Amino acid sequence: MADVTFTVDGKKLTAPAGTLLIDACRKAGIEIPAFCYYPGLSLQAACRMCVVRQEKVPKLQTACTTQVAEGQVFITESPEIAEARKGTIELLLGNHPLDCPVCDAGGECELQDMTFKYGAGESLYAEAKQHREEQQWSPAVFYDRPRCILCYRCTRMCGEGMDVWALGVQSRGVRSVITPNGGDRLDCEQCGMCIDVCPVGALTSGSYRYKTRPWEMKHVSTVCTHCADGCRVTLGVRQIDGDAVIIRSDNRDKGGINGDFLCAKGRFGFDFVESRERLSTPMVRNAAGKLEPATWAQALAAAASKLKEIRETRGGASIGVIGSNRTTNEENYLLQKFARTVLHTNNIDHARSTDYAAFARALAGHKDKTASLRDIAAAPAILLVGGNPTEEHPLLAWILRTNVRLNKARLYIANSQSIKLERQAKAVQGLPPNGYKDLTSILDRNDSDFAKAVMAEESLVVIFGSDFRGQGVEDLVAWGLKRGPNPDSVRFAIVGDHSNSRGAADMGLFPDLLPGYVPVTEPGAFAEYPGLPAAPGKTLPEMFAAAGKGDLGALLVVGANPVGKQGMDAAALKNTFVVVQDLFLTETAALADAVFPAASLYEKAGTVTSTYGDLQLVKKAADRAGVKPDFEILVRLAEEMGADVKALVPFGKGGVSADLGQSRGAQAGEADRHAVWLAAQGLEPRLSPLDPLAVLDEIERLVPGYTLDRINLLSGNDVRTELGAAQGRSASSSDGAGLIVPAHDSLFTSATLGRYSFALKDLERHQTQAVTESAAD
């Protein structure tokens, strides 16, 4: 649309013709109040707060429905307009309970803000207010009708945004109520988006209600620890008994890739950190074979001496290391460096949920072919192959739905099962189970409507997950690359399962691949690693097989549960010295000889990479006595083993020694900004070996594809990493297709973590009941 010029409050503004006045004004910094207007949702014009005066028009006009045209003149603030808005608030407050002192929304309530701005402090009415009892619709959602101003944001967010349509309006006039369409209970995805968009305290969260006031919390913007989509969450943290405790998780900071979105896991699943089963002290197996609490010093000494002894007597090749899908990039990088340079072993692996290695292999030498989530959000055409994002990757599903709804993107789905996103699809191709390998030939034949439509697309984003492995990934990528030289003619996204699965793969938790998918046999820049073993090591099952034969002297497991989740044989570890760093006494940790209580992702700083390659800063929100970040545990273990800590973590310039663990700033991720100043003063920037950003410096220096936009990252934005950056491919890289075990988490499960979230289990129970009851009807 051509740009038009119009006047608002005497200022000349320019916007494309047809832009809504409210949007044009907000963009120009002119605030127009509104309750019902919500960007991205259908227009209501119901609240009448956005009224403005348009020249030559007799009545006040609603800015949310006025489309700008050339030469129009508007006034957005005047005594007449203020009077109209005050009149509306006056009417709203008539039936509003004014229980602000106890209302969850008090302090972050749009009605409160508007009342402060426009007045209406005194009521004109003598009669009783309408009252209705509060209702609980699910463990997550409560509804307080008297507080509700009927802006219909919740019904639209649920319907248009989530495509769930669980909320509606019942009765009419002043008796209207928002109501679950299923009756008195919510049968939905329990995403809690309705609570987030509620401008007042009508919809409240089961996990947060009446717990605290917003101003009593510190709000920390970090990354969700549950799935691999990389939603930003805002954690509300409060000091309780000396600990910083997470009280609330929501989407107050809408600046992340997820925009408005957050799912049930991100919103309610944070309570695992407070689980009573959480480990808070190290444990060491005593002479009687029982795990008993120990001090950090005792446990570190026990683990370090044994690891050192095994390395020296049986060689590094008899030690195995299993890394985590949820720890930070810095921790994963450090872990593999620790394994390779301190333990001298390439026996390092992690629970692989999708075949990132094959993807990297397929894209080797091709730049700019991966799609970030922002690319997907703006893509005109998307081919989604396999998986069920609605259940397993809620943010991806949201992004796809929103792109179809608002940008008229064309979504093509090829799947062996029927998935909900078909409702947004332009065309669907059914495939037999295990029939994914035939997809490219179906497309190439170009004789079905589906194939014709896909082939006719000028640019395409291809999204796939663990349905493609090994050669399958390479074939699919090769098919896509044929589409043309323009980067936008095809981009790919691979979907994995956990919050840093991509980071674990990118950071080289592989027996045959170094960080950035560099083969250990051709280490390139990694040749600087002192004592890097030349031969590829053992995969996760191979380590257990070796252990079973008595060939694995020690196993270090960081944030993983191979016994509980990968079905590894517990008995195999009988003669292996096992060290585990974890939050809980998992099936694997229960077998360990030394256990270290680890901090969760919400209790540390660093970075994580989403499955789409978007890297984001993790900030420390909660603080819990007794636990330490895996980063610190590894550094202390290395130090205890007598390793050169400075070689492991490049902190400090020569000759400067720093104490371990004094650097609070390092923990909070604040050190880096300070570092700019320090560097300018010629002072030492990285003073502590516990500063994850010291390792991030090295990652940037050594890992192909991790050239980061630092300023953007530190500002809280997501930055790109590149996966096809490593040149050439190694004949030695093993085919990991058989090692992929997808998690198939649902909306309410989150691998091992989900087991410790009371809120998620409660929601799952509620939904299961809802399904059973409706089946019985």
Next chain:
Amino acid sequence: MPRLVSHPDEVKIVTRRFGQGAANIDRYLELGGYQSAKKCLEQGPDWIINEMKASNLRGRGGAGFATGMKWSFVPKQSPKPKYVLVNGDESEPGTCKDHLIFLHDPHSVIEGTIIAGLAIGSKLGFIYLRGEYRYLLEIVEKAVADAYARGFLGKNIFGSETEFQIITQSGAGAYEVGEESALMESLEGKRGVPRIKPPFPAVVGLYGGPTIINNAETIATVPHVIAMGAESYAAVGTPRNGGTRLFGISGHVERPGVYELPMGYNLKKMIYDVAGGVRGGRKLKAVVPGGSSTPVLLPEEIENLGMDFDQVGKAGSMLGSGGVVVIDDQTCIVEFALRTISFYQHESCGWCIPCREGTDWLKKTFTRFHAGFGTASDIDNIQHIAQNILGRTFCPLGDAAAMPTLGFIKKFRKEFEDHLNGKPCPYARHEELAAV
């Protein structure tokens, strides 16, 4: 069947076939029925629209928009189907004209719908009856079935290559659905709340297709306009107000009923002559000229008032739906205002804040006020609330509640003041109000 009234001053055009069994298709044909539709089929859309423009027929629903003009807004070419929608959601208190049309002459509505369809190139019309008219639905459905049986509706109407179908639908009991866009929502099976305009129905209407929505009386008038010729029809009324109007005269008159009178007919004459004067020889206190949403008029304001859209507008009220409510001097205006606002409070759809909350507080305040517990500030508060509704609501129904309220206070402030200070209502009918 309600008793029909008549008066020598009536000009029977739309009511021509009333009381003659015209609901029967044979009788309707005997009385000249379906000739207009046949003629229109021969003449084509441009001719029809020109005739409608020339007839000066204005919408009978209340807003008085020129019918020919409305039809001409529909784009000739449309990728989506076009629709004709007959608004039979007659719910404005004081209005009961469409009811008689459906009862006595349902085929005139069907014939008018066909003509409207021919005019805009539509193949499908809907006749929407208010929920409370469900008992009329049988009559209308029978008439539609008969018209199908005779080939007046269907794939080839009147043996031509032209298709036109009609579907009847009953509402669920909501005044709001009388608003055209809310009616479309209701017809589509959704909550009866209005839509944002623009786009207007002529461009994006029912199921997103171009749609014309006309009041049932307007549609029933169409065949008569075609039959008698636009010029002759226009000659009956006043300038810019063609033809006749069905005035429903109710309230305190000797002979209440629906009378078809030429547009511009004198209101005083209508009350005293046509309707036989105020009941029991009492004095006239006030008149609501066009249904309960129109501001009240005083006896001195109706002396020379011709009942057409323009003259009533000039007098500070509206011709509205033609429902004339006559109020005698034994009526408490506060009670009348309370009864009126109770209706709007009950019927507010709740979509927008001013109407939803405002009508409720008005009702509450009026109830207390009339019961003798009013305070001096209440009168100003009532005015203040009504002002907060007026012009601020999503659809015109907020105005429909605010305008009469403001009118009552403006013209009868003294009577409101008489209710103050614990004084009982001078008309002493408190007990009955408990039921309101």
